[in-house]
Amino acid sequence: MSIDGRPPAPLMSNPRADRVRDVAKLAGRPARLKTGRFVAEGPQAVREALLSHRADVESGGAGVVLEVFATQTCLDRLPELADLAGDVSLRLATDEVIGAMATTISPQGIVAVCRIQDYDLDEVLASGARLIAVLCEVRDPGNAGTILRAADSAGADAVVLTASSVDIHNPKAVRSTAGSLFHLPVVTGVEFDFLMSAFRAHGLTVLAADGYGSVDLDRLQDESALRRLAPQQAGADDGAAAASAGPAQPRLENSTAWLFGNEAQGLSEGQLADADYRVAVPVYGRAESLNVGTAATVCLYASARAQNR
Numbered sequence: 001m002s003i004d005g006r007p008p009a010p011l012m013s014n015p016r017a018d019r020v021r022d023v024a025k026l027a028g029r030p031a032r033l034k035t036g037r038f039v040a041e042g043p044q045a046v047r048e049a050l051l052s053h054r055a056d057v058e059s060g061g062a063g064v065v066l067e068v069f070a071t072q073t074c075l076d077r078l079p080e081l082a083d084l085a086g087d088v089s090l091r092l093a094t095d096e097v098i099g100a101m102a103t104t105i106s107p108q109g110i111v112a113v114c115r116i117q118d119y120d121l122d123e124v125l126a127s128g129a130r131l132i133a134v135l136c137e138v139r140d141p142g143n144a145g146t147i148l149r150a151a152d153s154a155g156a157d158a159v160v161l162t163a164s165s166v167d168i169h170n171p172k173a174v175r176s177t178a179g180s181l182f183h184l185p186v187v188t189g190v191e192f193d194f195l196m197s198a199f200r201a202h203g204l205t206v207l208a209a210d211g212y213g214s215v216d217l218d219r220l221q222d223e224s225a226l227r228r229l230a231p232q233q234a235g236a237d238d239g240a241a242a243a244s245a246g247p248a249q250p251r252l253e254n255s256t257a258w259l260f261g262n263e264a265q266g267l268s269e270g271q272l273a274d275a276d277y278r279v280a281v282p283v284y285g286r287a288e289s290l291n292v293g294t295a296a297t298v299c300l301y302a303s304a305r306a307q308n309r
Contacts, residue, residue, distance in 0.1 A: 012069065012093035015100035023069070023101040023113060027171050036116045037066065038169035039101065040181075042108040043078055048179030049112050050084040057086075064182065067113040069093045069101060074109030081110065103171040116169055119185040121160065121195070125202040129157035131303050132204070132257040133296060136192065136271055137164045140263050144168055145176025146293035147260060152180035154297075154304040160187045160195060160257075196274050199257050205250050206275045208259045208267055209299050211289050213278030215249060217302055220279070224252045224306040250277045252306035260296045 014020065025031040026039045040049045046068065053063040067089045068081075075082050075092075082090060098107050124132075133151040138144050144166045151159050166173060168186055199206050250256075259275055261267035272278055281290055281298050290298070 009091055012091055012097045015094075015096045017097075020097055020100050023111070026113065027103050029167055029170065032116065032167070032169055037113055038116055038174065039103075039171060040112045040114055040174055041102045041104060041110075041171065042175065043074070043081065043110055045174060045177075045179050045181075046110050046112045047081060047084065048182045049114055050081070050086075050088070052182035053088065054084065054086060062115070063088075064114050064117060065112050066115055067091070068110065069098060069112075070110040071095055071098055077109075104175070117186075119158070119187045121187050121190060121198055124158045124185050124187060125198055125204075127157070129202075129204075130255040130307055131156040131300065133159045133300060134195065134257055134259045135159070135161045135165050136259055136267055137162060137262040137265075138260060138292060139164075139166050141166050141168075141170055141173035142176045143263060143291070143293045145173045145178075145181075147296040148177045148186065149180040150293065150297040150300055152177075152183045154300040155308070156184065156300060156304070158185040158187060160190055162192050162195065163189050192271060192274075202255075204255045204257045205277070206257050206259065207250060207299070208272050208275035208278045209261070209281065209292075209295050210267060210272060210278040211280055211283075213280035215277045215279045217279050217281050217299065220249065220252050221302050221306070223249065224309075227251075227253075228309050250279075252303050253309070256303050258296070258299050258303070260292050260299075263292055 012020070023039060026035070026037055032038050040046055049065050053065040057063045065088050068085050069091050070081065070093065072092055098109055098111060101111050131154065133147055133156050135144055135147060138147065138161070144161070148159050148168065161168060168181065168188060174181055196206065259267055259271060261271065279299070281295050283290065
């Protein structure tokens with residue numbers, strides 16, 4: 001019997017076989033668009049994909065994983081991966097075959113072919129989303145993956161990529177999410193104007209991460225802490241602020257969508273104008289600015305901390 005209790009399929013040993021070529025083609029966007037599939041490489045990504053698949057199937061869904069290919073050495077080292085595969089097709093392959101399917105220089109012995117999941121923005125918002133990360137024309141797959149991973153870690157409800165952003169299902173982006181791609185809804189290809197209308201309709205405050213913003217993130221965090229520790233005093237302070245000439249300040253504990261811009265140009269003037277507030281992460285050292293992935297992590301955790309107090 002095979003490792004999953006079914007009659008064994010022949011060992012895949014020809015790296016030039018048609019099936020191997022089909023999987024390898026998924027590294028390119030045209031093949032992903034045509035098939036609605038992508039590849040997850042390595043034990044971490046495949047493990048998270050299989051866990052997501054199992055949860056989806058148990059709740060009545062079709063699951064995300066279609067096939068898994070692995071070397072015997074990998075499964076001997078990590079037998080739980082075979083157990084997680086369950087009813088998913090699991091084929092043994094040689095190192096050469098896995099190398100032909102993967103895009104990394106040193107593959108880790110396992111790849112999974114996964115279904116691209118389509119999420120509807122209105123359905124995500126209607127579910128009561130309180131924290132959303134928006135990638136506005138972010139084009140570097142490493143940065144996109146880092147932001148998605150940060151959003152997952154901060155407990156965000158969804159990640160949205162606007163049109164002209166990187167394809168989050170390309171191999172480098174998938175790897176950089178470290179499995180977080182399978183943990184939360186990711187809405188792709190959304191036009192910015194439609195996105196803003198949807199946020200307004202669902203009552204989300206839109207904050208733009210902007211190094212030149214007039215609102216200081218540290219101040220917002222201090223005010224949020226004050227409201228929690230001394231609510232009566234905070235209420236009095238809010239009343240005094242409203243009576244003063246100073247501009248209103250957002251509350252991090254409110255339902256929020258954070259906008260993060262392109263690596264080189266940042267957010268456009270139009271995008272900044274459409275946000276409710278422009279928020280700056282203070283830089284105390286000599287660095288000119290923060291990488292977009294780092295800035296996103298700081299901003300998302302600030303909101304998460306306020307919302308989860």
